[in-house]
Amino acid sequence: MLLIREVMNCKPGKVRPMVEKFLAMSKLMEKMGMGKMRVLTDFSAEQYWTLVAEFEVKDLKSFETMFEGGGQNEADMKQMEEIMKGYHDLVERGRREIYKVEG
Numbered sequence: 001m002l003l004i005r006e007v008m009n010c011k012p013g014k015v016r017p018m019v020e021k022f023l024a025m026s027k028l029m030e031k032m033g034m035g036k037m038r039v040l041t042d043f044s045a046e047q048y049w050t051l052v053a054e055f056e057v058k059d060l061k062s063f064e065t066m067f068e069g070g071g072q073n074e075a076d077m078k079q080m081e082e083i084m085k086g087y088h089d090l091v092e093r094g095r096r097e098i099y100k101v102e103g
Contacts, residue, residue: 002057005097010049014090015041021090022053024083029055032076034066056101063098 010018019039026037035055042050057063069077 001101002059002063003099003101004055004057004063005099006053006094007097008051008053008094009047009092010051010090011092012049015049015051018051018087018090021083021087022051025080026053028076028080028083032072060098 008018019041022037022039026039030036035057037053037055040052040054042048057066069080
């Protein structure tokens with residue numbers, strides 16, 4: 001099992017709109033059978049205005065398939081695109097962290 005963490009450093013004042021996008025994406029992912037995503041914001045972090053979204057996948061192949069929209073219907077994928085539309089305007093930079101879940 002792998003834990004995927006998407007760490008986004010948002011522009012000042014843009015965390016809340018990004019949180020709303022990720023919460024909507026989390027609901028859609030769950031509906032699509034992709035599991036539940038946790039959405040976190042910084043209380044104390046390396047940088048202010050940080051959002052972290054984390055979810056688990058079986059393996060890298062599963063993540064790759066999910067990332068490419070494999071097995072999902074076109075309507076759901078269109079909805080995902082609509083949810084994330086304009087998110088680049090909210091983010092200064094981001095990174096992906098992948099951890100192996102040991103227990």
